[in-house]
Amino acid sequence: QVQLVESGGGLVQAGGSLRLSCAASAGPFIIPGMGWFRQNPGKEREFVASISRSGGITYYTDSVKGRFTISRDNTKNTVYLQMNNLRPEDTAVYYCAAGKRWNSFNPDDYDYWGQGTQVTASS
Numbered sequence: 573q574v575q576l577v578e579s580g581g582g583l584v585q586a587g588g589s590l591r592l593s594c595a596a597s598a599g600p601f602i603i604p605g606m607g608w609f610r611q612n613p614g615k616e617r618e619f620v621a622s623i624s625r626s627g628g629i630t631y632y633t634d635s636v637k638g639r640f641t642i643s644r645d646n647t648k649n650t651v652y653l654q655m656n657n658l659r660p661e662d663t664a665v666y667y668c669a670a671g672k673r674w675n676s677f678n679p680d681d682y683d684y685w686g687q688g689t690q691v692t693a694s695s
Contacts, residue, residue, distance in 0.1 A: 574603055576597075606674065611665050
């Protein structure tokens with residue numbers, strides 16, 4: 573069973589930055605695809621970003637393009653989400669996800685999930 577442990581959430585003012593980390597218990601040959609989703613109470617889990625095994629291919633939802641950057645360090649089995657110029661609408665619980673695919677926006681295509689970390693951007 574693959575375990576994902578997130579860290580780095582918190583409270584910032586709008587315009588601020590946060591960096592999320594997700595440490596995996598398995599390497600990129602077992603979980604080639606990694607990504608980040610977010611969710612607010614009563615709403616569906618929303619795709620934020622994903623990255624390929626090598627890190628050379630990335631995907632973003634339109635609302636975060638130019639502000640968020642996903643990256644991975646395969647020597648540490650860790651994926652990161654650098655979030656700049658945060659907006660109040662970015663407020664959510666952010667979840668790390670991992671699986672065989674890296675080009676899917678559908679949470680059902682990811683096999684493993686972290687426990688979530690709260691990100692709050694105040695106006």
